[in-house]
Amino acid sequence: DIQMTQSPSSLSASVGDRVTITCRASQSIINYLNWYQQKPGKAPRLLIYGVSILQSGVPSRFSGSGSGTDFTLTISSLQPEDFATYYCQQSYSARTFGQGTKVEIK
Amino acid sequence: EVQLVQSGAEVKKPGESLKISCEGSGYSFSTNWIGWVRQMPGKGLEWMGIIYPADSDTRYSPSFQGLVTISADKTINTAYLQWNRLRASDTAMYYCARSDTSWSPFDYWGLGTLVTVSS
Numbered sequence: 001d002i003q004m005t006q007s008p009s010s011l012s013a014s015v016g017d018r019v020t021i022t023c024r025a026s027q028s029i030i031n032y033l034n035w036y037q038q039k040p041g042k043a044p045r046l047l048i049y050g051v052s053i054l055q056s057g058v059p060s061r062f063s064g065s066g067s068g069t070d071f072t073l074t075i076s077s078l079q080p081e082d083f084a085t086y087y088c089q090q091s092y093s094a095r096t097f098g099q100g101t102k103v104e105i106k
Numbered sequence: 107e108v109q110l111v112q113s114g115a116e117v118k119k120p121g122e123s124l125k126i127s128c129e130g131s132g133y134s135f136s137t138n139w140i141g142w143v144r145q146m147p148g149k150g151l152e153w154m155g156i157i158y159p160a161d162s163d164t165r166y167s168p169s170f171q172g173l174v175t176i177s178a179d180k181t182i183n184t185a186y187l188q189w190n191r192l193r194a195s196d197t198a199m200y201y202c203a204r205s206d207t208s209w210s211p212f213d214y215w216g217l218g219t220l221v222t223v224s225s
Contacts, residue, residue, distance in 0.1 A: 044203075046213050049213075087150065094165055095141065097143075
């Protein structure tokens with residue numbers, strides 16, 4: 001099965017910072033890469049699918065890029081409500097989540 | 107409005123059986139996939155498996171194959187996750203989520219069912 005590796009596992013950032021999270025697949029997943037945001041005590045929320053397509057209602061400060069095995073989630077200007085844990089997920093073959101990246105306040 | 111309503115929290119003893127549910131509404135339940143995701147306390151998301159209610163086509167993560175059973179009753183728009191013999195390590199939050207194809211993301215999620223297994 002396909003393994004997904006995220007980095008970093010956590011990061012500290014300030015409001016207004018540009019934040020980048022990477023996700024690497026153990027084999028090509030073409031463009032079947034999705035990103036989720038999870039806040040404590042809440043269900044995950046779909047942010048981006050198909051590498052770069054923003055789910056309805058997601059602010060434009062979120063963006064995704066990549067192809068094949070290497071992907072990136074970028075938050076252009078971190079807002080207070082963005083402090084959360086972010087997960088990548090492949091949907092090319094069954095499903096696999098990355099281990100998550102916790103974005104904390106600096 | 108799409109909704110996935112999950113059954114309530116459960117407290118069980120090791121060795122007991124359990125079946126939790128996820129009822130979909132506001133969309134065509136039969137022709138959308140329902141997946142199950144585990145989140146152990148303080149840990150990340152783990153994909154367990156997925157089912158297509160129209161024909162009960164089910165796929166499991168290798169990590170969960172044989173440990174749980176995923177099923178669905180399309181007549182009542184409900185998917186299930188079942189254990190025959192619970193272990194303490196099954197203590198976790200379990201989410202159901204919808205996917206409109208077998209390769210699509212999970213676009214709608216239930217609120218989760220907390221399962222606690224303790225003697």
